[in-house]
Amino acid sequence: MNWIRQIGRTTLDRVSATGRAGLMLFGALIAPPSFKNIPLTIKQIYVVGVQSLAIIIVSGLFIGMVMALQGYTILTDYGAEGSLGPMVALSLLRELGPVVTALLFAGRAGSALTAEIGLMKATEQLSSLEMMAVDPLRRVVAPRFWAGMLSMPMLALIFSAVGILGGHLVGVDWLGVDSGSYWSIMQATVDWDKDVINGVIKSLVFALVVTWIAIFKGYDSIPTSEGISQATTQTVVLSSLAVLGLDFVLTALMFGIE
Amino acid sequence: MDYLVNVDNMTFSRGERVIYDGVSLRVPKGKITAVMGPSGIGKTTLLKLIGGQLEPDSGDITFDGDSIVSMSRRELYQTRRKMSMLFQSGALFTDMSVFDNVAFPLREHTKLSEPVIATIVSLKLQAVGLRGAAQLMPSELSGGMARRAALARAIALDPDLIMYDEPFAGQDPISMGVLVKLIRELNDALNLTSIVVTHDVTEVLTIADYIYILADKRIIGEGTAEQIQHSESELVQQFLRGEADGPVPFHYPAPSLQKSLLGEEV
Amino acid sequence: MNRYKTELMVGVFVVMTIAALLLLALKVANQTVVTEGDTYTLYAKFDNIGGLKVRSPVKVGGVVIGRVSSIKLDSDDYSPVVELTIQSEYNAFPETSSASILTSGLLGEQYIGFEPGFTIDGVENLANGDYIEDTSSALVLEELIGQFLFSRGSEE
Numbered sequence: 173m174n175w176i177r178q179i180g181r182t183t184l185d186r187v188s189a190t191g192r193a194g195l196m197l198f199g200a201l202i203a204p205p206s207f208k209n210i211p212l213t214i215k216q217i218y219v220v221g222v223q224s225l226a227i228i229i230v231s232g233l234f235i236g237m238v239m240a241l242q243g244y245t246i247l248t249d250y251g252a253e254g255s256l257g258p259m260v261a262l263s264l265l266r267e268l269g270p271v272v273t274a275l276l277f278a279g280r281a282g283s284a285l286t287a288e289i290g291l292m293k294a295t296e297q298l299s300s301l302e303m304m305a306v307d308p309l310r311r312v313v314a315p316r317f318w319a320g321m322l323s324m325p326m327l328a329l330i331f332s333a334v335g336i337l338g339g340h341l342v343g344v345d346w347l348g349v350d351s352g353s354y355w356s357i358m359q360a361t362v363d364w365d366k367d368v369i370n371g372v373i374k375s376l377v378f379a380l381v382v383t384w385i386a387i388f389k390g391y392d393s394i395p396t397s398e399g400i401s402q403a404t405t406q407t408v409v410l411s412s413l414a415v416l417g418l419d420f421v422l423t424a425l426m427f428g429i430e
Numbered sequence: 431m432d433y434l435v436n437v438d439n440m441t442f443s444r445g446e447r448v449i450y451d452g453v454s455l456r457v458p459k460g461k462i463t464a465v466m467g468p469s470g471i472g473k474t475t476l477l478k479l480i481g482g483q484l485e486p487d488s489g490d491i492t493f494d495g496d497s498i499v500s501m502s503r504r505e506l507y508q509t510r511r512k513m514s515m516l517f518q519s520g521a522l523f524t525d526m527s528v529f530d531n532v533a534f535p536l537r538e539h540t541k542l543s544e545p546v547i548a549t550i551v552s553l554k555l556q557a558v559g560l561r562g563a564a565q566l567m568p569s570e571l572s573g574g575m576a577r578r579a580a581l582a583r584a585i586a587l588d589p590d591l592i593m594y595d596e597p598f599a600g601q602d603p604i605s606m607g608v609l610v611k612l613i614r615e616l617n618d619a620l621n622l623t624s625i626v627v628t629h630d631v632t633e634v635l636t637i638a639d640y641i642y643i644l645a646d647k648r649i650i651g652e653g654t655a656e657q658i659q660h661s662e663s664e665l666v667q668q669f670l671r672g673e674a675d676g677p678v679p680f681h682y683p684a685p686s687l688q689k690s691l692l693g694e695e696v
Numbered sequence: 697m698n699r700y701k702t703e704l705m706v707g708v709f710v711v712m713t714i715a716a717l718l719l720l721a722l723k724v725a726n727q728t729v730v731t732e733g734d735t736y737t738l739y740a741k742f743d744n745i746g747g748l749k750v751r752s753p754v755k756v757g758g759v760v761i762g763r764v765s766s767i768k769l770d771s772d773d774y775s776p777v778v779e780l781t782i783q784s785e786y787n788a789f790p791e792t793s794s795a796s797i798l799t800s801g802l803l804g805e806q807y808i809g810f811e812p813g814f815t816i817d818g819v820e821n822l823a824n825g826d827y828i829e830d831t832s833s834a835l836v837l838e839e840l841i842g843q844f845l846f847s848r849g850s851e852e
Binding site: 295296297299300302303304305306307 | 478481483507508510511513514515517518519521522523524534535538539
C-alpha cells in the first residue's frame, strides 16, 4: 500500500510545484511595465547573455568544424561534397543551434540563476525586499526572466552563424570544397521561414522553459547550502531533459508533417 | 498608553506543527519591546507575521489600528513603508555597495534627486558610524559592520517601527555594545518604536522597556525588566539564569534510557 | 560591475546577433523572392511527377524564374497537375514552350526545366492560368530499367 501512497504524494508534490511555478511567473509578469526595470534587465542580459558568449562561440565553432569533417568523409563517398554547406547549415539552424545553446545555457546561466536566487533567499535578501515594500517577483524575477528570453535566441543565432563559418573553415579552407558551391548550394537549400525562423521559435520555447525552471528552482529552494546545491543540480537536469523532450515535439510539429 | 502593534489571540502553525497557540501581545509606541525565548520556537516567525509576510491561522494583528491580516496587497505594501526589519544576517544586497544599499529604499519609494539622496545616506551612515565605509561592498564588511549598515538602510525611510531579528547573535562584546547603544539611541532620537527579538538576556534587560518571554507556543511571562527578574515562574527563572535543566527539559522527549538499553518493550 | 562596461558589452552582444542574422539572411538562407512581388500562374499536366515537391524551383537554362506552388490530381483523368508561380518579369513565353521534370545531379532534388518554344505568327504567349501543353514526365528508375530490358529482349 505504501508505494501507492508514495505515487500519490509525488504526484501531489509535482502538481503543487507546477502551480507555484505558474503563480511565480504570473506574479512576475503581470505587472505594469516599469522603466526602472530596463536597466536591471540590461544588467541581467550582461550576466546571462554576454557572459555565456565565450562558451557559445567556442562550442559553435568546434561543432561546425566537426560537422564539416564528418560530413565531408561521408559525402565524398557519393561524390556529393557540394552538399556539405546545406548539411552543416541545416543541422545547425534546425537542431544543434537551438538545442546545444539551450543545454549550454542551462549549464552556464541556468545553474547560476538558481544559485543566485537561492542564495538571495537564504541570506534573507528576498524577505528584506518584501519588508521594504518592494515585490521581489517584479524586482528580482522579472528582469532575469526577460533577460533569459532575449538572450537565448540571440545566443542560438550567434551559435549557428559561427558554426557555419567553422564548417567553412574546415570544409573549404582545409578540405578543399569549392567556396562558391559551399555558399550557393547552402543558399539554394536553406529556407528563411522554414529553417531560420523555426530555429528561432524553438529557441524561444527553450528560453522560456530553461529560464523558468532556473528561476523557480532558486525561488522555491530550501534556503540552506544543501538545498541550494540540490536545486542547482535539479535545474540543470530538469531543463536539459525538458529541452530534449520539447525538441522532439517541436521538430515533429515543424518538420515532421508536410 | 498608545500601542503601535497589537497581536490579538493569534494562532499560527506550519504544516501540522503548531508554532503559536493563542498569543496576545502589545507593543507600546516609542518604547523598546523585547521578545525573548529559547531558540527554535519561531521568534523570527513572529516578526514575519507582524510584517505581513506570513498569515496567521486565526486571530488578528494590527499595526497603528489597521489589521495587517485583512489588508489588500496594495495596502500592505503601503503599510510596510512605515515599518522596517533588521534581519539576522543583515540581508544587504551583495551586488551593491553600502552606499547603494542604504540608498535603495530611497530610490525605490521617493522621487528625491541624487544629491539629496546622497546627503540622507551620509547622515544615516554617520548615525551608525559607517560613513567612511560607504563605498565598500558588503563582502568587505565584518558581521557587526554589516548589521550596522543594514540598520542604516532600515532607518533610511524614517519608519515608525523597526524590528530587530536577533541583533546580538554571534557578535563580539564590542560590536554587541555598539548595537545596544545604537538601538537605544535610535529609538529615542528618532522617536521609533522597536521590537527586539533575541535570546541574549543580559543585553535585553539593559535596554528593553517591556519584555515578553515566549516558550511552548505561548507567552509565559511579561513585564518590565524588574518585574521579569522577580518573576515567580520557574520557566522564566530558568531562562533568565540559563539553567540546563528545569521546566524546559534537558532531554529531547525519548523513551527512558533503561528501557532503550535493556531492550524492553516501549 | 560598472554600468558603462555592462552596457557596452550588451551592445557588443546585440551587434554580434545582428551580424549573425545578416550572415544568415544574406549568405545562408534564400528568402522566397518568388512568392513575394508580382507573379502569375501557369499549369502543367504530367503523367508522373516523380519526386517533385511544392517549392521546387522552375528553371530556364539554370536560372530560377519561379516555384511550384501546389500539386494536385486532376479530378477527371487522375493525372497530376502542377501549379507554377512565375515571376511577372518573365511573361513572354510562347505557347509552344515545354516543361519537363529534371533532376539536378545524380542524387539531387528534382526541378522543372522550362524550355521556351519557337515564335511564329499565330502563336500566342502563355498568359495567367494557361496550361503548358508540351510536358515530359519525371524519369522513374524502375521504368527505365524495364524499358532497357524490354528493348534488349526484343533485339534478340
